[in-house]
Amino acid sequence: MAKLNKDDFIASLKEMTILEIKELVDAMKEEFGVDPSAVAVAAAPAAAVEEGPTSVTVTLTSAGATKIPVIKVIRDITGLGLKEAKDIADNGGAVKENISKEEAEEIKAKLEEAGASVEIA
Numbered sequence: 001m002a003k004l005n006k007d008d009f010i011a012s013l014k015e016m017t018i019l020e021i022k023e024l025v026d027a028m029k030e031e032f033g034v035d036p037s038a039v040a041v042a043a044a045p046a047a048a049v050e051e052g053p054t055s056v057t058v059t060l061t062s063a064g065a066t067k068i069p070v071i072k073v074i075r076d077i078t079g080l081g082l083k084e085a086k087d088i089a090d091n092g093g094a095v096k097e098n099i100s101k102e103e104a105e106e107i108k109a110k111l112e113e114a115g116a117s118v119e120i121a
Contacts, residue, residue, distance in 0.1 A: 054100075055097075055098040055099055055100065056098075056099060056100075056101055056104045056120050056121060057094050057096070057097040057098070057099075057104075057120070057121050058094070058095045058096050058097075058099070058104050058107045058108060058111075058118060058119075058120055059092070059093065059094050059095065059118065059119045059120075059121060060074070060088055060089065060092050060093060060094075060095050060111065060116055060117070060118055061092055061116075061117045061118065061119055062092065062116060062117040063089040063090070063092075063115070063116050064114075064115035064116050064117065065115060066115055067086075067089045067090070069114040069115060070089050070111060070114045070115060070116045071085045071086050071089045072085075072114070073110050073111055073113075073114045073116075074088055074089060074095060074111075076110075077095060077096060077107055077110065077111075078095065078096060089116075095107065095111070095118075101120075104120045105120070108120055
């Protein structure tokens, strides 16, 4: 079995339902004898000490007058299908979450060049 890295594991979690994640947590408790939620709670105060957010979200506020170039950029950035990218262009919302400020600025520049209005939070 191939070893999963952190990014692959997180990508897998994003595809799971809440029930599947709960079952995973229960299986981790049984297999390793550790409650992962207790570890996350214990680590939270240390994260709160850091200054400023370490990760940000790029949010599309408007696709502008021409949506097609914006949809193409969204697909390039996220790897989403046409329908999902079009939904983001039509309705706005998060394009990419939990990314570095530098990556967010690059994505913002690409989307604004295509004619979109973007916020970084």
